[in-house]
Amino acid sequence: MGWLKKHKPFNNRLEARKYRLQRRSGTLARDAIYAFLLLGAVFMITAFAAYIYLFVVSAPWLVIRETSVRGVHELTEKDVLALAAVKPRQNLFAVNCTAVARRIRTNPWVRDVFVGRELPGRLVLIVRERRPVAMVKQGPDLFLMDTDGVPFKRWDTGDEADFPVLTGGGADGRMPTELTARAVALLDELARTRDLAPYGAVSEIHGSTVTGFTVYTDAGLCFRLGFDNYGNKFKRLAPVMADLEKRQIKPAYLLIDLADPTKITVQPRRLPGPPAPAEPAQAYRT
Numbered sequence: 001m002g003w004l005k006k007h008k009p010f011n012n013r014l015e016a017r018k019y020r021l022q023r024r025s026g027t028l029a030r031d032a033i034y035a036f037l038l039l040g041a042v043f044m045i046t047a048f049a050a051y052i053y054l055f056v057v058s059a060p061w062l063v064i065r066e067t068s069v070r071g072v073h074e075l076t077e078k079d080v081l082a083l084a085a086v087k088p089r090q091n092l093f094a095v096n097c098t099a100v101a102r103r104i105r106t107n108p109w110v111r112d113v114f115v116g117r118e119l120p121g122r123l124v125l126i127v128r129e130r131r132p133v134a135m136v137k138q139g140p141d142l143f144l145m146d147t148d149g150v151p152f153k154r155w156d157t158g159d160e161a162d163f164p165v166l167t168g169g170g171a172d173g174r175m176p177t178e179l180t181a182r183a184v185a186l187l188d189e190l191a192r193t194r195d196l197a198p199y200g201a202v203s204e205i206h207g208s209t210v211t212g213f214t215v216y217t218d219a220g221l222c223f224r225l226g227f228d229n230y231g232n233k234f235k236r237l238a239p240v241m242a243d244l245e246k247r248q249i250k251p252a253y254l255l256i257d258l259a260d261p262t263k264i265t266v267q268p269r270r271l272p273g274p275p276a277p278a279e280p281a282q283a284y285r286t
Contacts, residue, residue, distance in 0.1 A: 068122055075129065080127060086123060092120075135165045196215075213226070
């Protein structure tokens with residue numbers, strides 16, 4: 001009896017271990033069954049999706065019958081269709097919209113493009129073009145610059161030329177990056193204001209990191225603006241021009257300094273040729 005009592009705990013531990021092994025093997029079996037069922041379900045869903053895809057991309061009623069191009073002004077519909085390079089009578093859902101958009105974006109006039117589908121057979125190309133607001137010099141060439149300050153296309157004789165030229169910067173003629181954002185703000189203000197309209201169209205905007213911006217018009221006037229607060233500076237111009245008219249001074253080839261918020265200075269511009277006799281500047285307190 002003493003011997004049996006001595007080994008009874010050992011038998012209990014063995015039976016407990018055997019029981020745990022049986023439970024573990026049962027759990028592994030259930031997990032294997034679940035995994036098999038899951039793989040089977042995934043396979044069935046994948047096969048069904050592939051069947052649906054093949055059915056859709058081969059359906060004759062989903063063939064492209066029309067390609068609609070929208071939003072173009074500088075480009076033509078023919079230009080965009082050539083860039084898209086979509087095969088005729090291709091299935092609408094067989095078109096790789098991402099690849100089509102990437103090809104269209106290679107044109108410098110294209111800022112962004114959306115490629116979509118309209119059932120049953122129309123492919124839609126919505127183009128967002130860049131809007132040029134100025135020209136900038138880069139090396140020996142002039143480039144069109146958009147509303148984001150990005151030079152996007154080398155100017156050629158087929159492009160519109162009725163934009164001011166941005167000048168200033170280093171030896172290569174490039175305007176420094178820190179001036180470009182301010183130049184865009186000035187261009188935006190010039191597009192909104194009517195205060196400069198009587199004095200000619202803006203032909204050049206010269207930028208300097210020290211003195212700011214100077215605007216030249218095709219009527220020969222020069223407006224030194226400095227930095228920022230352009231709208232208020234333009235509004236200060238009207239009484240000065242009225243006084244010049246009263247004095248019978250023609251508003252041509254004058255340098256009008258609006259940079260100082262306390263006064264406006266008017267003096268003749270320096271023009272190429274023999275130096276003219278110096279004339280005193282006229283100052284207007286504001």
